[in-house]
Amino acid sequence: MTRWLTIIGIGEDGYSGLGQNARDALACAGTVFGGKRHLEMLPAGLTAKRAAWPVPFSDTYEQLLALRGQPVAALASGDPMHFGVGATLTRYIALDEMRIIPAPSSFSLAAAALGWPMQETQLLSVHGRPVQTLFKAFSPAAKLLILSNDGDTPAQVARMLRESGYDRAQLTVLEHLGGALERRTAGTADCWDHPRCADLNVLAVDCNKANPPAQVHSTLAGLTDDAFEHDGQLTKRHVRAVTLAHLAPLPGELLWDVGAGCGSIGIEWMRAHNSCRTLAIEASERRQELILRNSLVLGVPDLQLVRGEAPAALQGLAEPDAVFVGGGVTDAGVMDACWESLKPGGRLVANAVTIQSEMALVTWRASYGGELTKLLVSQAQPLGGFDTWRSALPVTIYAARKPV
Known part of the structure; x- marks a missing residue:
């Protein structure tokens, strides 16, 4: 079947940051799906119908499949295959029916901003997931990049670090990476008192091996x-x-x-x-x-x-x-x-x-x-x-x- 669905990664720089292949796919599409914020980034001259992701998101599959065979584009943050909508849609739509055009992920942008090698960093997400999953990731010398659920996530994580004994862990909040509103806020877990940040943020945590907690839990079998x-x-x-x-x-x-x-x-x-x-x-x-x-x-x-x-x-x-x-x-x-x-x-x-x-x-x-x-x-x-x-x-x- 023709590749009727194109999933396009888009960053905070919006339409201006898209390559020509992504722009061509949008120009040819009869319908463009995406979040309200992403749809608002598109120029007025695009003639495609704009459809915001439905709530619940599971209704998307029926709507997309109803347009099967027609040119459709879907906008996703950064890399659609890394904790993104692309990974979800590939479970319902065959790969030979779609094209995926990624943009730099929030993790890539955060790693570049901090100078952290990605192969030495744990990439995690609590977007729509229980924040308590992070307890398992805390360990001396660990460096974590976390896709936050919202603007309250950094304060929650700071509290969890304190509860786990990582008082001196260093936190950096990176908001709106790659866009005009980009901002960085830093501090340590023991005195994190910053106000609620933007919902769109990546949280970087350096657990700081110089100050290990009294008890460290290994992921190998045999906890005390x-x-x-x-x-x-x-x-x-x-x-x-x-x-x-x-x-x-x-x-x-x-x-x-x-x-x-x-x-x-x-x-x-x-x-x-x-x-x-x-x-x-x-x-x-x-x-x-x-x-x-x-x-x-x-x-x-x-x-x-x-x-x-x-x-x-x-x-x-x-x-x-x-x-x-x-x-x-x-x-x-x-x-x-x-x-x-x-x-x-x-x-x-x-x-x-x-x-x-x-x-x-x-x-x-x-x-x-x-x-x-x-x-x-x-x-x-x-x-x-x-x-x-x-x-x-x-x-x-x-x-x-x-x-x-």
Whole structure:
């Protein structure tokens, strides 16, 4: 099919900053979609019908497809494929039906303004996303470029940095990059008192390795137990690290954390990669609240909580790539429901502490295969004027991969 849709990146310099190929596409278009601000940048001489993005944005797809085959242009900020509308539209319209003409992204302009090499900088967005996702990105020496949601984002991030111990982190707000209203505001997290800035801004954060906080959370599996708020129902650190190694999270994969407790396994699964997803299934209302609080503080607010008891609560959920059964191994139907729902090639991992739950896993292995590992962890603790080894309860870890 003819490439009827052209997605055009446009900057703060507006129409004057567009190349000839973008101008030609606009001149030929019968309809131009875009935000109100972008449409107002177009010259009066363009004859195309101007259509502002509808609310909700999902209505766009039907409107665009109704014009299929006719010349249509769509305006997007900067690079349409970097946290932009182009990345969204490619899910609904085939690539051979469209052309994408990018402009320099806000990140490119910000990196140039600050002299930060982009390959050494994390590029993040909280535009339409929970700002708490940034907690996971805070680490000593980290440099972050953040596409803000609005003019309040810098103050929110400054507060989050203080809460995380990064009082001396340096913040720079870059407003209206590349345009006549471009402005820069800088300060540190501990004394950020600047007024609300323009909604269109990129926030740069230098976490400042010279002043690391008392506690730093790695994205590798095995956070300290005190990183989680819990009531004792917690997969302990060393067992958790081995369990996650068996679960083996990969980008874009979905985990069922069945009997999630305080959510530690599902949270660490999501911390492994920004696109990892978790459904945490938990029956206890008290623990449900712990899961929600832990997911916010540890930077994975997109974790989805399923309130209910397995196996009934598992009905109708999206098929998982991996399942962890931390509670309910001996409950009738739980293991069967998890195995049946698991995608071919997916991983099932279950932990047992009691003799009865271990026997259930031994019986399950006899029918479905897999491997069993017994983990015994001892830690040095004082005994009088000396030290001795104190052993935690041994944990049996079952791991199996469903045949393809």
